Amino acid sequence: MPVLHKYKARNEYYILTQLNGAIVTYQITPDGCIFLEEQGVAEGSQFGRSLLLQLCRSGDAYTRASAPDLDLSGWIQTSLDFSDDPVPETSMPVCACCGSPYGLHLVSVNEEGKEPFLSIRCADCCVSRRLEHSICIPAPVLSRPFLKRLIGLSGVNALDESASSYAGLLEKNFMEQLYKRKTTRKHVQDSLFGESHREGQGSLL
Ligand SMILES: [Zn+2]
Incomplete structure:
Protein backbone atom coordinates (compact mmCIF):
# COMPACT_ATOMS: atom_id res chain seq x y z
CA MET A 1 0.00 0.00 0.00
CA MET A 92 -1.86 2.91 -12.09
CA PRO A 93 -0.96 4.85 -15.24
CA VAL A 94 2.39 3.94 -16.82
CA CYS A 95 4.22 4.44 -20.11
CA ALA A 96 2.82 2.35 -22.97
CA CYS A 97 6.35 1.68 -24.27
CA CYS A 98 8.46 0.84 -21.24
CA GLY A 99 6.09 0.66 -18.25
CA SER A 100 7.78 3.53 -16.37
CA PRO A 101 5.47 5.70 -14.24
CA TYR A 102 7.83 8.72 -14.35
CA GLY A 103 7.04 11.98 -16.14
CA LEU A 104 3.97 10.76 -18.00
CA HIS A 105 2.78 12.68 -21.07
CA LEU A 106 -0.08 12.29 -23.51
CA VAL A 107 1.41 12.11 -27.00
CA SER A 108 0.10 11.82 -30.51
CA VAL A 109 2.04 9.03 -32.19
CA ASN A 110 2.67 9.13 -35.93
CA GLU A 111 4.16 5.83 -37.01
CA GLU A 112 4.81 5.25 -40.68
CA GLY A 113 1.98 3.43 -42.40
CA LYS A 114 -0.35 3.71 -39.39
CA GLU A 115 -3.17 6.03 -38.42
CA PRO A 116 -2.04 8.55 -35.77
CA PHE A 117 -3.11 7.63 -32.25
CA LEU A 118 -2.89 9.01 -28.72
CA SER A 119 -0.75 7.24 -26.16
CA ILE A 120 0.77 7.72 -22.70
CA ARG A 121 4.57 7.90 -22.69
CA CYS A 122 7.15 8.53 -19.95
CA ALA A 123 9.60 11.43 -20.06
CA ASP A 124 12.46 9.23 -21.34
CA CYS A 125 10.37 7.77 -24.18
CA CYS A 126 9.07 11.26 -25.04
CA VAL A 127 12.70 12.27 -25.65
CA SER A 128 13.99 9.08 -27.29
CA ARG A 129 10.97 8.74 -29.61
CA ARG A 130 10.29 12.45 -30.09
CA LEU A 131 10.38 12.20 -33.89
CA GLU A 132 7.22 10.03 -33.72
CA HIS A 133 5.29 12.57 -31.62
CA SER A 134 3.41 15.64 -32.84
CA ILE A 135 1.64 16.48 -29.55
CA CYS A 136 3.21 16.09 -26.11
CA ILE A 137 1.30 17.26 -23.02
CA PRO A 138 2.14 16.53 -19.35
CA ALA A 139 -0.50 14.08 -18.10
CA PRO A 140 -1.16 15.80 -14.71
CA VAL A 141 -2.59 18.89 -16.48
CA LEU A 142 -5.14 16.83 -18.42
CA SER A 143 -8.84 16.90 -17.67
CA ARG A 144 -11.83 15.33 -19.39
CA PRO A 145 -12.88 18.57 -21.20
CA PHE A 146 -9.26 19.27 -22.18
CA LEU A 147 -8.82 15.78 -23.64
CA LYS A 148 -12.09 15.98 -25.56
CA ARG A 149 -11.10 19.39 -26.99
CA LEU A 150 -7.66 18.09 -27.87
CA ILE A 151 -9.17 15.14 -29.76
CA GLY A 152 -11.51 17.53 -31.60
CA LEU A 153 -8.76 20.00 -32.52
CA SER A 154 -6.09 17.47 -33.48
CA GLY A 155 -8.40 15.17 -35.38
CA VAL A 156 -6.66 12.18 -33.76
CA ASN A 157 -9.53 10.01 -32.59
CA ALA A 158 -7.72 6.72 -31.97
CA LEU A 159 -6.46 5.97 -28.45
CA ASP A 160 -4.24 3.05 -27.56
CA GLU A 161 -4.88 1.06 -24.36
CA SER A 162 -2.78 3.39 -22.18
CA ALA A 163 -4.55 6.54 -23.44
CA SER A 164 -7.98 4.86 -23.12
CA SER A 165 -7.18 3.92 -19.51
CA TYR A 166 -6.07 7.48 -18.79
CA ALA A 167 -9.23 8.86 -20.42
CA GLY A 168 -11.18 6.52 -18.12
CA LEU A 169 -9.43 8.01 -15.09
CA LEU A 170 -10.26 11.55 -16.25
CA GLU A 171 -13.87 10.56 -16.87
CA LYS A 172 -14.16 9.12 -13.36
CA ASN A 173 -12.62 12.25 -11.84
CA PHE A 174 -15.04 14.44 -13.82
CA MET A 175 -18.04 12.45 -12.56
CA GLU A 176 -16.71 12.58 -8.97
CA GLN A 177 -16.34 16.37 -9.18
CA LEU A 178 -19.81 16.69 -10.69
CA TYR A 179 -21.30 14.62 -7.88
CA LYS A 180 -19.39 16.66 -5.29
CA ARG A 181 -20.66 19.96 -6.76
CA LYS A 182 -24.25 18.69 -6.80
CA THR A 183 -23.99 17.46 -3.20
CA THR A 184 -22.45 20.78 -2.04
CA ARG A 185 -25.12 22.81 -3.88
CA LYS A 186 -27.90 20.73 -2.34
CA HIS A 187 -26.34 21.15 1.11
CA VAL A 188 -26.18 24.96 0.64
CA GLN A 189 -29.76 25.08 -0.67
CA ASP A 190 -30.99 22.94 2.21
CA SER A 191 -29.33 25.18 4.78
CA LEU A 192 -30.59 28.38 3.06
CA PHE A 193 -34.16 27.15 2.78
CA GLY A 194 -33.94 25.81 6.30
CA GLU A 195 -32.91 29.24 7.65
CA SER A 196 -35.49 31.21 5.66
CA HIS A 197 -38.11 28.71 6.75
CA ARG A 198 -37.14 29.22 10.38
CA GLU A 199 -36.99 33.02 9.91
CA GLY A 200 -40.44 32.94 8.32
CA GLN A 201 -41.74 30.99 11.24
CA GLY A 202 -40.19 33.50 13.64
CA SER A 203 -41.87 36.48 11.97
CA LEU A 204 -45.26 34.83 12.22
CA LEU A 205 -44.96 34.28 15.95
ZN1 LIG B 1 8.68 4.91 -21.42
Missing part, protein backbone atom coordinates in the same frame (compact mmCIF):
# COMPACT_ATOMS: atom_id res chain seq x y z
CA PRO A 2 1.18 3.55 -0.59
CA VAL A 3 2.72 5.44 2.34
CA LEU A 4 2.69 9.20 2.95
CA HIS A 5 6.05 10.77 3.79
CA LYS A 6 7.36 14.25 4.50
CA TYR A 7 10.55 15.66 2.99
CA LYS A 8 13.16 16.31 5.67
CA ALA A 9 14.38 19.58 4.17
CA ARG A 10 11.04 21.19 3.30
CA ASN A 11 7.44 21.30 4.35
CA GLU A 12 6.21 19.10 1.50
CA TYR A 13 5.03 15.54 1.26
CA TYR A 14 5.52 12.63 -1.11
CA ILE A 15 4.09 9.15 -1.50
CA LEU A 16 6.04 5.91 -1.83
CA THR A 17 4.46 2.86 -3.37
CA GLN A 18 5.46 -0.24 -5.27
CA LEU A 19 4.90 -0.70 -8.99
CA ASN A 20 6.24 -3.58 -11.05
CA GLY A 21 8.58 -4.58 -8.23
CA ALA A 22 10.16 -1.14 -7.84
CA ILE A 23 9.59 1.63 -5.31
CA VAL A 24 7.99 4.63 -7.03
CA THR A 25 7.80 8.18 -5.66
CA TYR A 26 4.75 10.35 -6.28
CA GLN A 27 4.77 14.07 -5.59
CA ILE A 28 1.65 15.46 -3.96
CA THR A 29 0.06 18.92 -4.19
CA PRO A 30 -1.15 20.87 -1.10
CA ASP A 31 -4.74 20.04 -2.15
CA GLY A 32 -3.75 16.38 -2.28
CA CYS A 33 -2.36 16.62 1.28
CA ILE A 34 -5.63 18.16 2.48
CA PHE A 35 -7.57 15.36 0.79
CA LEU A 36 -5.46 12.68 2.48
CA GLU A 37 -5.80 14.45 5.84
CA GLU A 38 -9.58 14.45 5.38
CA GLN A 39 -9.36 10.71 4.75
CA GLY A 40 -7.47 10.26 8.04
CA VAL A 41 -4.09 9.57 6.42
CA ALA A 42 -1.21 10.88 8.56
CA GLU A 43 2.52 11.10 7.87
CA GLY A 44 4.04 7.62 7.84
CA SER A 45 0.74 5.79 7.51
CA GLN A 46 -0.32 3.42 4.77
CA PHE A 47 -3.45 3.94 2.71
CA GLY A 48 -5.32 2.14 -0.03
CA ARG A 49 -4.22 2.36 -3.64
CA SER A 50 -7.69 3.68 -4.48
CA LEU A 51 -6.84 6.98 -2.75
CA LEU A 52 -3.58 7.28 -4.70
CA LEU A 53 -5.46 6.58 -7.91
CA GLN A 54 -8.01 9.25 -6.97
CA LEU A 55 -5.15 11.74 -6.45
CA CYS A 56 -3.67 10.79 -9.84
CA ARG A 57 -7.05 11.29 -11.51
CA SER A 58 -7.31 14.83 -10.17
CA GLY A 59 -3.66 15.63 -10.94
CA ASP A 60 -2.87 16.02 -7.20
CA ALA A 61 -0.40 13.11 -7.27
CA TYR A 62 2.12 12.88 -10.07
CA THR A 63 5.61 11.67 -10.87
CA ARG A 64 8.54 13.81 -11.92
CA ALA A 65 10.59 13.09 -15.03
CA SER A 66 12.81 10.70 -13.08
CA ALA A 67 13.02 9.08 -9.66
CA PRO A 68 13.96 11.73 -7.06
CA ASP A 69 17.17 11.39 -5.11
CA LEU A 70 15.80 9.86 -1.90
CA ASP A 71 17.49 7.41 0.43
CA LEU A 72 15.14 4.43 0.21
CA SER A 73 17.61 1.91 1.64
CA GLY A 74 15.62 1.57 4.86
CA TRP A 75 12.44 0.55 3.09
CA ILE A 76 11.39 -3.01 2.63
CA GLN A 77 9.30 -3.14 -0.51
CA THR A 78 6.85 -5.68 0.87
CA SER A 79 5.90 -3.23 3.61
CA LEU A 80 4.66 -0.77 1.01
CA ASP A 81 2.01 -2.80 -0.73
CA PHE A 82 -0.27 -5.46 0.66
CA SER A 83 -1.30 -8.09 -1.82
CA ASP A 84 -4.92 -7.77 -0.69
CA ASP A 85 -5.29 -4.18 -1.91
CA PRO A 86 -8.52 -4.39 -3.97
CA VAL A 87 -7.13 -1.94 -6.55
CA PRO A 88 -4.47 -3.75 -8.61
CA GLU A 89 -1.09 -2.27 -9.56
CA THR A 90 -2.18 -2.39 -13.19
CA SER A 91 -4.69 0.40 -12.47
Whole structure:
Protein backbone atom coordinates (compact mmCIF):
# COMPACT_ATOMS: atom_id res chain seq x y z
CA MET A 1 0.00 0.00 0.00
CA PRO A 2 1.18 3.55 -0.59
CA VAL A 3 2.72 5.44 2.34
CA LEU A 4 2.69 9.20 2.95
CA HIS A 5 6.05 10.77 3.79
CA LYS A 6 7.36 14.25 4.50
CA TYR A 7 10.55 15.66 2.99
CA LYS A 8 13.16 16.31 5.67
CA ALA A 9 14.38 19.58 4.17
CA ARG A 10 11.04 21.19 3.30
CA ASN A 11 7.44 21.30 4.35
CA GLU A 12 6.21 19.10 1.50
CA TYR A 13 5.03 15.54 1.26
CA TYR A 14 5.52 12.63 -1.11
CA ILE A 15 4.09 9.15 -1.50
CA LEU A 16 6.04 5.91 -1.83
CA THR A 17 4.46 2.86 -3.37
CA GLN A 18 5.46 -0.24 -5.27
CA LEU A 19 4.90 -0.70 -8.99
CA ASN A 20 6.24 -3.58 -11.05
CA GLY A 21 8.58 -4.58 -8.23
CA ALA A 22 10.16 -1.14 -7.84
CA ILE A 23 9.59 1.63 -5.31
CA VAL A 24 7.99 4.63 -7.03
CA THR A 25 7.80 8.18 -5.66
CA TYR A 26 4.75 10.35 -6.28
CA GLN A 27 4.77 14.07 -5.59
CA ILE A 28 1.65 15.46 -3.96
CA THR A 29 0.06 18.92 -4.19
CA PRO A 30 -1.15 20.87 -1.10
CA ASP A 31 -4.74 20.04 -2.15
CA GLY A 32 -3.75 16.38 -2.28
CA CYS A 33 -2.36 16.62 1.28
CA ILE A 34 -5.63 18.16 2.48
CA PHE A 35 -7.57 15.36 0.79
CA LEU A 36 -5.46 12.68 2.48
CA GLU A 37 -5.80 14.45 5.84
CA GLU A 38 -9.58 14.45 5.38
CA GLN A 39 -9.36 10.71 4.75
CA GLY A 40 -7.47 10.26 8.04
CA VAL A 41 -4.09 9.57 6.42
CA ALA A 42 -1.21 10.88 8.56
CA GLU A 43 2.52 11.10 7.87
CA GLY A 44 4.04 7.62 7.84
CA SER A 45 0.74 5.79 7.51
CA GLN A 46 -0.32 3.42 4.77
CA PHE A 47 -3.45 3.94 2.71
CA GLY A 48 -5.32 2.14 -0.03
CA ARG A 49 -4.22 2.36 -3.64
CA SER A 50 -7.69 3.68 -4.48
CA LEU A 51 -6.84 6.98 -2.75
CA LEU A 52 -3.58 7.28 -4.70
CA LEU A 53 -5.46 6.58 -7.91
CA GLN A 54 -8.01 9.25 -6.97
CA LEU A 55 -5.15 11.74 -6.45
CA CYS A 56 -3.67 10.79 -9.84
CA ARG A 57 -7.05 11.29 -11.51
CA SER A 58 -7.31 14.83 -10.17
CA GLY A 59 -3.66 15.63 -10.94
CA ASP A 60 -2.87 16.02 -7.20
CA ALA A 61 -0.40 13.11 -7.27
CA TYR A 62 2.12 12.88 -10.07
CA THR A 63 5.61 11.67 -10.87
CA ARG A 64 8.54 13.81 -11.92
CA ALA A 65 10.59 13.09 -15.03
CA SER A 66 12.81 10.70 -13.08
CA ALA A 67 13.02 9.08 -9.66
CA PRO A 68 13.96 11.73 -7.06
CA ASP A 69 17.17 11.39 -5.11
CA LEU A 70 15.80 9.86 -1.90
CA ASP A 71 17.49 7.41 0.43
CA LEU A 72 15.14 4.43 0.21
CA SER A 73 17.61 1.91 1.64
CA GLY A 74 15.62 1.57 4.86
CA TRP A 75 12.44 0.55 3.09
CA ILE A 76 11.39 -3.01 2.63
CA GLN A 77 9.30 -3.14 -0.51
CA THR A 78 6.85 -5.68 0.87
CA SER A 79 5.90 -3.23 3.61
CA LEU A 80 4.66 -0.77 1.01
CA ASP A 81 2.01 -2.80 -0.73
CA PHE A 82 -0.27 -5.46 0.66
CA SER A 83 -1.30 -8.09 -1.82
CA ASP A 84 -4.92 -7.77 -0.69
CA ASP A 85 -5.29 -4.18 -1.91
CA PRO A 86 -8.52 -4.39 -3.97
CA VAL A 87 -7.13 -1.94 -6.55
CA PRO A 88 -4.47 -3.75 -8.61
CA GLU A 89 -1.09 -2.27 -9.56
CA THR A 90 -2.18 -2.39 -13.19
CA SER A 91 -4.69 0.40 -12.47
CA MET A 92 -1.86 2.91 -12.09
CA PRO A 93 -0.96 4.85 -15.24
CA VAL A 94 2.39 3.94 -16.82
CA CYS A 95 4.22 4.44 -20.11
CA ALA A 96 2.82 2.35 -22.97
CA CYS A 97 6.35 1.68 -24.27
CA CYS A 98 8.46 0.84 -21.24
CA GLY A 99 6.09 0.66 -18.25
CA SER A 100 7.78 3.53 -16.37
CA PRO A 101 5.47 5.70 -14.24
CA TYR A 102 7.83 8.72 -14.35
CA GLY A 103 7.04 11.98 -16.14
CA LEU A 104 3.97 10.76 -18.00
CA HIS A 105 2.78 12.68 -21.07
CA LEU A 106 -0.08 12.29 -23.51
CA VAL A 107 1.41 12.11 -27.00
CA SER A 108 0.10 11.82 -30.51
CA VAL A 109 2.04 9.03 -32.19
CA ASN A 110 2.67 9.13 -35.93
CA GLU A 111 4.16 5.83 -37.01
CA GLU A 112 4.81 5.25 -40.68
CA GLY A 113 1.98 3.43 -42.40
CA LYS A 114 -0.35 3.71 -39.39
CA GLU A 115 -3.17 6.03 -38.42
CA PRO A 116 -2.04 8.55 -35.77
CA PHE A 117 -3.11 7.63 -32.25
CA LEU A 118 -2.89 9.01 -28.72
CA SER A 119 -0.75 7.24 -26.16
CA ILE A 120 0.77 7.72 -22.70
CA ARG A 121 4.57 7.90 -22.69
CA CYS A 122 7.15 8.53 -19.95
CA ALA A 123 9.60 11.43 -20.06
CA ASP A 124 12.46 9.23 -21.34
CA CYS A 125 10.37 7.77 -24.18
CA CYS A 126 9.07 11.26 -25.04
CA VAL A 127 12.70 12.27 -25.65
CA SER A 128 13.99 9.08 -27.29
CA ARG A 129 10.97 8.74 -29.61
CA ARG A 130 10.29 12.45 -30.09
CA LEU A 131 10.38 12.20 -33.89
CA GLU A 132 7.22 10.03 -33.72
CA HIS A 133 5.29 12.57 -31.62
CA SER A 134 3.41 15.64 -32.84
CA ILE A 135 1.64 16.48 -29.55
CA CYS A 136 3.21 16.09 -26.11
CA ILE A 137 1.30 17.26 -23.02
CA PRO A 138 2.14 16.53 -19.35
CA ALA A 139 -0.50 14.08 -18.10
CA PRO A 140 -1.16 15.80 -14.71
CA VAL A 141 -2.59 18.89 -16.48
CA LEU A 142 -5.14 16.83 -18.42
CA SER A 143 -8.84 16.90 -17.67
CA ARG A 144 -11.83 15.33 -19.39
CA PRO A 145 -12.88 18.57 -21.20
CA PHE A 146 -9.26 19.27 -22.18
CA LEU A 147 -8.82 15.78 -23.64
CA LYS A 148 -12.09 15.98 -25.56
CA ARG A 149 -11.10 19.39 -26.99
CA LEU A 150 -7.66 18.09 -27.87
CA ILE A 151 -9.17 15.14 -29.76
CA GLY A 152 -11.51 17.53 -31.60
CA LEU A 153 -8.76 20.00 -32.52
CA SER A 154 -6.09 17.47 -33.48
CA GLY A 155 -8.40 15.17 -35.38
CA VAL A 156 -6.66 12.18 -33.76
CA ASN A 157 -9.53 10.01 -32.59
CA ALA A 158 -7.72 6.72 -31.97
CA LEU A 159 -6.46 5.97 -28.45
CA ASP A 160 -4.24 3.05 -27.56
CA GLU A 161 -4.88 1.06 -24.36
CA SER A 162 -2.78 3.39 -22.18
CA ALA A 163 -4.55 6.54 -23.44
CA SER A 164 -7.98 4.86 -23.12
CA SER A 165 -7.18 3.92 -19.51
CA TYR A 166 -6.07 7.48 -18.79
CA ALA A 167 -9.23 8.86 -20.42
CA GLY A 168 -11.18 6.52 -18.12
CA LEU A 169 -9.43 8.01 -15.09
CA LEU A 170 -10.26 11.55 -16.25
CA GLU A 171 -13.87 10.56 -16.87
CA LYS A 172 -14.16 9.12 -13.36
CA ASN A 173 -12.62 12.25 -11.84
CA PHE A 174 -15.04 14.44 -13.82
CA MET A 175 -18.04 12.45 -12.56
CA GLU A 176 -16.71 12.58 -8.97
CA GLN A 177 -16.34 16.37 -9.18
CA LEU A 178 -19.81 16.69 -10.69
CA TYR A 179 -21.30 14.62 -7.88
CA LYS A 180 -19.39 16.66 -5.29
CA ARG A 181 -20.66 19.96 -6.76
CA LYS A 182 -24.25 18.69 -6.80
CA THR A 183 -23.99 17.46 -3.20
CA THR A 184 -22.45 20.78 -2.04
CA ARG A 185 -25.12 22.81 -3.88
CA LYS A 186 -27.90 20.73 -2.34
CA HIS A 187 -26.34 21.15 1.11
CA VAL A 188 -26.18 24.96 0.64
CA GLN A 189 -29.76 25.08 -0.67
CA ASP A 190 -30.99 22.94 2.21
CA SER A 191 -29.33 25.18 4.78
CA LEU A 192 -30.59 28.38 3.06
CA PHE A 193 -34.16 27.15 2.78
CA GLY A 194 -33.94 25.81 6.30
CA GLU A 195 -32.91 29.24 7.65
CA SER A 196 -35.49 31.21 5.66
CA HIS A 197 -38.11 28.71 6.75
CA ARG A 198 -37.14 29.22 10.38
CA GLU A 199 -36.99 33.02 9.91
CA GLY A 200 -40.44 32.94 8.32
CA GLN A 201 -41.74 30.99 11.24
CA GLY A 202 -40.19 33.50 13.64
CA SER A 203 -41.87 36.48 11.97
CA LEU A 204 -45.26 34.83 12.22
CA LEU A 205 -44.96 34.28 15.95
ZN1 LIG B 1 8.68 4.91 -21.42
